[in-house]
Amino acid sequence: MNTNLSNDNEFENDAESRIETEVSSEVESTPEESGAEENLIEENISTSETAVSPTSAEITTPIEDNEAAGEVKEVKTASAATSNNQGMSAMAKGLAVIAVILAIGAGLVFWKMKVGTHGESLNRVTAEDMQIILKDANPMQLKALAESPEQKKKISENIAQLLAVASQARKDGLADEPIVKQELENIRAVVTASIYDQEINKDKGPMPQFGYISEDQVKEFWNDTSHEAEFQKFIDSKLTLARESGKFPKDKELTEEELKQAKDDFAKIMIYAEEAKEKGRDLGEDFNREVELQVKLQQAQFLAGRYAQKVLADKVKVTDEDVAKYIAEHPEYDTKEKKAKAEQILSRAKAGEDFAKLANEFSQDPGNKSPSGELQGGIYKDVPKGQMMPAFEQAALALESGQIADNLVETPYGYHIIKLEKKGEGKDANGQPTQTYDVRHILITTTVKDPTNPMGREIPVTESVKAKLAEEKQKQVLDEIVANNPVEVAEDFTVPQPSQEDLQQMQQQMQQQMPSRMQPPPAGDIEPPNSQEPKKPQPRQ
Structure with a gap:
């Protein structure tokens, strides 16, 4: 069971989330966001249920590896190339050590409404505190957590790591x-x-x-002109x-409509x-204890994420030299x-045997088989x-029609x-x-x-080694941080039981979302999730 206690299908709006959306919706899939170095550490958290703190959505993916994300261009086959997401996913699997602790911070938001102090970090969480923290979590995950003592222990460890x-x-x-400082104040207010x-x-x-705040209350709030300065600091x-974080263009400003909505929410x-x-x-x-706990947990998530961006990224970075040295040894x-x-085989091909x-x-290219299992003779058309990896494409386009490359690529x-x-x-x-070929x-x-x-397809040696070394580095860094920042979190606690109404x-x-999830994909060369083999592109007619 995933220890992330979030639900990515919340059905109530959050004012802070809207503000976050307004400052990031323009560029939700920018290159910076998908390839920035600060995003890799969190990729392995939960592909299906990673929540975003309403107060710190821009930091929920703290560390990413540019090389893992950008070394591949082609989606056709694992031989000539692979997709960015595939390379990223495999790399991230070795980076779950710090990832999970950041996920826990993201996951400890309310199921029915997303929430997240002044003062120092929380260094002790009692069994009673754990009940408060979990009481409004996703009811299905609460039920599963109650049935797994190992996961109860794991979530306590992860919270301790986050706080450390x-x-x-x-x-x-x-x-x-x-x-x-300003963002910590924002978190306190929102929570x-x-x-x-x-x-x-x-x-x-x-x-x-x-929703129970009236328009008159909002108007009265803005009658105090000092709130304009407070809002300006906030936004x-x-x-x-x-x-x-690359989620909003540096040269762009909010529209009047977005600014008006942000002011209303604020x-x-x-x-x-x-x-x-x-x-x-x-x-x-x-009530006051719940506020204090949630504030400190949300602030901890923000601080941990930013610390990963600013400090830990360099400490856990794995270089090409590190990988080459490990492989040589x-x-x-x-x-x-x-x-x-x-x-x-190259010699036989150059000697005239049928290629x-x-x-x-x-x-050994999985893409050499058609969906029906028919061998394709190694052909990729049009x-x-x-589209292919640079080394592959450069060698191919340097040839004349019918020519075989002199050397292996x-x-x-x-x-x-x-x-x-x-x-x-x-x-x-x-x-x-x-140009095509x-x-x-x-x-x-x-x-x-x-x-x-073990059920997935094979990955490049360099990618596997890089993930292994990254995991080792991250574990070492995290162990040092935990040792220097002792935090006590109760492991023996009662998991709140969700009501039958909540479960229903x-x-x-979930049933309402089933139709959209079960709809067939649009026509085209789309590979199903978790496919064991990459799908060979269909030749153009």
Whole structure:
């Protein structure tokens, strides 16, 4: 069971989430976001259920590896190339050590409404605190957690790690940065207002978050002109963080409509945050303890994520030299025999043997089989320029029609024997004119099984080693941080039991989403998730 206690299908709006969306919706899939170095550490958290803290959405993917994300261009076959996502996923599997602790911070947000102190980091979490933290988590996951003592222990360890990293960030002065101070204040306001909203309106029936705040209250709030300066600090910090993470263009500003919505949300947050401060004593000790716990956990997530960006990324980085050294020291990764075999096949092809027959006999490219299992003779037709890996494509396009490359071409997937059939003209994925070519190749793979995913297809040796070394580095760094920042988190605690109503509500929500999830994909060359073999592209007619 995944220890992430979030639900990515929440059915109530969150004002802070809307503000985050407004500062990031323009560029939700920018190159910076998919290839930035700060995103790799969190990729392995939970591909299906990773929540985003409403107060720190821009930092929920702290470390990424540019090389893993950017070394591949082609989606056709694991031989000539692979997809960015595939390379990224395999790399990230070895980076779960710090990833999980950041996920826990992201996961400890409310199921029914997303929420997240001044002062130092939390260093002790009691059994009673754990019940408070978990009481509004995803009911289906609560049920599963209650049935797994191992996962109860794991989630306690992960919370302790999250808090330890946040504590180290404070020690290193990260919390003293003006932008960080402001964001910590933002988190406090949003968390307090969210929990207060839930508490005082829990018996009033369904309503969007802050839905009981009237327009008159909002107007009255803005009658105090000092709130304009407060809002400016709030939105400036959001924009700065979004721009730093590449989620909002540096030269772009919010539209008037977006700014108006952000101001409305900010007013509602501050109205309830101030009310909660005034009436906190009347609401009882449990309310105040819940606010304090959630504030510190959300702040810890933000601090840990930013610390990963600013400090840990360099400490856990694995260089090409590290990978080469490791491979040289481990004979099991030696590829001399495979290279010799590829050289023999190349000699036979250059001596005049039928290239297609050699490909069918020796090629280890999974894409050499059609969906019906028919061997293809190693052919790829109408390949647009720029689609294959650079080394492969450069060698292919340097040939004349019918010519075989003099030497083997090495990629992370093995040794390629390449024969160009013809060059032509066609269109790329965007419909623009481009050079195309038909090429045959024979692949002798040097890939290995991913030990963390025995059912998956093989991955390049360099990728596997890089993931292994990254995991080792991260574990070492994390162990040092935990040792220097002791945090006590109860492991023996009672998991809150979700009500039957909550379980039914969750099941209904899942059923409502089933039709869209079960719809067949659009026509085209789309590979199903977790496919064991890459799908060979269909020749153009």
